[in-house]
Amino acid sequence: MKISIIGLGLIGGSIALDLKEVGSYEIFGYDNSPDHLDQALAMSIIDAPGNAQSLKEADVVVLAIPVNAALREVSDLLDTIGENTLLLDVGSTKTLICDKVRDHRNRRNFLATHPIAGTEFSGPSAAIKGLFAGKTNIVCEVEKTAFKLQERAMEIFRHLGMRIRYMDPKAHDKHIAYVSHLSHISSFMLGKTVIEKEKNERDIFDMAGSGFESTVRLAKSSPDMWTPIFEHNRENVLETLEGYIENLRHFMELLKDENYKAIYQEMDNTNRIKDILKGITINAI
Amino acid sequence: MKISIIGLGLIGGSIALDLKEVGSYEIFGYDNSPDHLDQALAMSIIDAPGNAQSLKEADVVVLAIPVNAALREVSDLLDTIGENTLLLDVGSTKTLICDKVRDHRNRRNFLATHPIAGTEFSGPSAAIKGLFAGKTNIVCEVEKTAFKLQERAMEIFRHLGMRIRYMDPKAHDKHIAYVSHLSHISSFMLGKTVIEKEKNERDIFDMAGSGFESTVRLAKSSPDMWTPIFEHNRENVLETLEGYIENLRHFMELLKDENYKAIYQEMDNTNRIKDILKGITINAI
Numbered sequence: 001m002k003i004s005i006i007g008l009g010l011i012g013g014s015i016a017l018d019l020k021e022v023g024s025y026e027i028f029g030y031d032n033s034p035d036h037l038d039q040a041l042a043m044s045i046i047d048a049p050g051n052a053q054s055l056k057e058a059d060v061v062v063l064a065i066p067v068n069a070a071l072r073e074v075s076d077l078l079d080t081i082g083e084n085t086l087l088l089d090v091g092s093t094k095t096l097i098c099d100k101v102r103d104h105r106n107r108r109n110f111l112a113t114h115p116i117a118g119t120e121f122s123g124p125s126a127a128i129k130g131l132f133a134g135k136t137n138i139v140c141e142v143e144k145t146a147f148k149l150q151e152r153a154m155e156i157f158r159h160l161g162m163r164i165r166y167m168d169p170k171a172h173d174k175h176i177a178y179v180s181h182l183s184h185i186s187s188f189m190l191g192k193t194v195i196e197k198e199k200n201e202r203d204i205f206d207m208a209g210s211g212f213e214s215t216v217r218l219a220k221s222s223p224d225m226w227t228p229i230f231e232h233n234r235e236n237v238l239e240t241l242e243g244y245i246e247n248l249r250h251f252m253e254l255l256k257d258e259n260y261k262a263i264y265q266e267m268d269n270t271n272r273i274k275d276i277l278k279g280i281t282i283n284a285i
Numbered sequence: 286m287k288i289s290i291i292g293l294g295l296i297g298g299s300i301a302l303d304l305k306e307v308g309s310y311e312i313f314g315y316d317n318s319p320d321h322l323d324q325a326l327a328m329s330i331i332d333a334p335g336n337a338q339s340l341k342e343a344d345v346v347v348l349a350i351p352v353n354a355a356l357r358e359v360s361d362l363l364d365t366i367g368e369n370t371l372l373l374d375v376g377s378t379k380t381l382i383c384d385k386v387r388d389h390r391n392r393r394n395f396l397a398t399h400p401i402a403g404t405e406f407s408g409p410s411a412a413i414k415g416l417f418a419g420k421t422n423i424v425c426e427v428e429k430t431a432f433k434l435q436e437r438a439m440e441i442f443r444h445l446g447m448r449i450r451y452m453d454p455k456a457h458d459k460h461i462a463y464v465s466h467l468s469h470i471s472s473f474m475l476g477k478t479v480i481e482k483e484k485n486e487r488d489i490f491d492m493a494g495s496g497f498e499s500t501v502r503l504a505k506s507s508p509d510m511w512t513p514i515f516e517h518n519r520e521n522v523l524e525t526l527e528g529y530i531e532n533l534r535h536f537m538e539l540l541k542d543e544n545y546k547a548i549y550q551e552m553d554n555t556n557r558i559k560d561i562l563k564g565i566t567i568n569a570i
Binding site for chain 2: 116117118119120135136138163165175176178179180182183184185186187188189190191192193194195196197198206207208209210211212213214215216217218219220221223224226227228230231234237238240241242243244245247248249251252255256258260263264265266267268269270271272273274276277
């Protein structure tokens with residue numbers, strides 16, 4: 001089976017690595033950055049650089065570029081690919097891209113998914129084997145994709161070891177704002193707050209324990225990837241931010257009032273995140 | 286050498302485990318909870334339950350209980366211990382306890398430290414070997430401790446594998462508010478915000494990736510330990526919270542204004558947390 005992967009970063013590169021293990025996939029790679037393309041070849045992440053021909057002949061084209069670029073390219077790609085090619089989108093927001101292709105004549109060649117896996121690193125060198133194993137893949141509007149092409153996608157997800165969950169694009173974007181996008185902002189702003197305050201960086205280094213490292217990890221993420229995500233999911237993200245800031249302000253008021261009983265209660269109530277999260281496998285690097 | 290450990294939780298228990306490996310320490314344990322004491326004995330974390338006699342005869346008494354309890358007990362303990370006993374405090378705030386013992390006639394028997402290590406778990410079952418290896422231990426007002434007792438403490442820290450850094454209690458509390466206490470609040474409030482919104486917990490579980498798990502990890506921490514820390518370090522924590530909320534509000538305004546260039550810049554500037562944190566060993570479970 002011929003796979004063309006557009007975007008050889010963490011996600012595209014990791015998909016390529018897992019599919020190469022299977023042995024039955026021939027993988028062509030595309031990347032705007034000649035450096036990334038060279039790296040991907042040198043690391044044997046892909047079999048060959050792709051061209052217009054390999055795009056047309058692909059059984060599956062994986063679209064693994066920042067969501068704004070994907071939104072810009074998706075219609076042209078649907079015009080270009082072969083009539084039996086699946087265009088598989090793996091971006092982090094789903095509403096805008098599903099809206100964009102809604103009335104495209106080749107809509108049945110398109111499948112919108114979001115494999116929920118990643119690390120804070122980017123580029124081909126960030127690609128790792130087994131990134132997706134045991135993780136959830138959200139599939140949107142599955143009924144709008146040709147059944148044979150759905151099957152082809154499912155075979156890929158089986159090889160990646162992913163659990164499938166079906167969801168409409170709006171619900172996806174709303175939920176993911178809470179469990180992913182907000183985490184990134186909280187982490188970026190935590191990093192910013194500490195950097196601003198601690199002019200002497202040596203102090204941060206010496207006193208930061210694993211707790212800080214854990215909460216600030218996502219602040220290492222790529223602005224190229226995340227700026228368009230926040231743009232695409234602006235309204236949901238604003239809602240989560242309002243709720244988050246309100247909760248922080250409430251906590252601050254309790255501390256100002258020295259209401260330690262209520263502060264205890266806040267933490268005790270939130271401790272049940274333990275049970276909620278139990279079972280999530282942490283494979284982050 | 287005889288060690289009495291008061292408080293057999295994550296920190297006290299992990300100190301005991303490492304010192305038992307050395308072979309030359311006899312370890313007595315104390316805990317308000319009979320269950321914890323039984324567990325510590327059953328797990329061979331300690332050699333025997335302590336009593337008034339073992340406290341008096343100890344070479345070192347380790348005070349590893351929540352900071353409010355430590356503050357309450359420290360004077361009585363300094364009255365009670367032998368004249369050559371070191372009372373070694375390992376709590377997460379340093380100003381109040383150093384103030385409390387400042388004029389105690391046995392001040393020279395006391396050493397204030399903060400081994401910066403931990404996980405989100407608590408109780409004897411959370412104790413792990415090697416928790417402190419390579420981590421930083423902040424030592425406060427070292428000059429106020431008898432030299433021979435300083436040496437005894439340093440021997441213990443060597444066995445734990447810790448790097449020592451000297452700092453005055455006020456500087457400690459100010460810095461630690463940024464790199465530890467704020468992280469805990471940001472994490473607790475993140476957990477609260479998501480739980481509040483996502484009534485259907487199945488959605489959280491299915492969509493939460495390792496990024497969310499990482500940022501919300503500290504929300505599993507014990508309110509018994511953390512409420513008194515926030516109480517002790519109230520003013521510094523309030524300052525960090527104000528800065529953090531202000532940064533979040535600024536980010537929200539940029540998103541409201543669709544100023545994506547500035548949002549990109551915010552993240553790009555904060556990315557240098559990568560270099561700042563490089564070298565921190567993550568040993569968290």
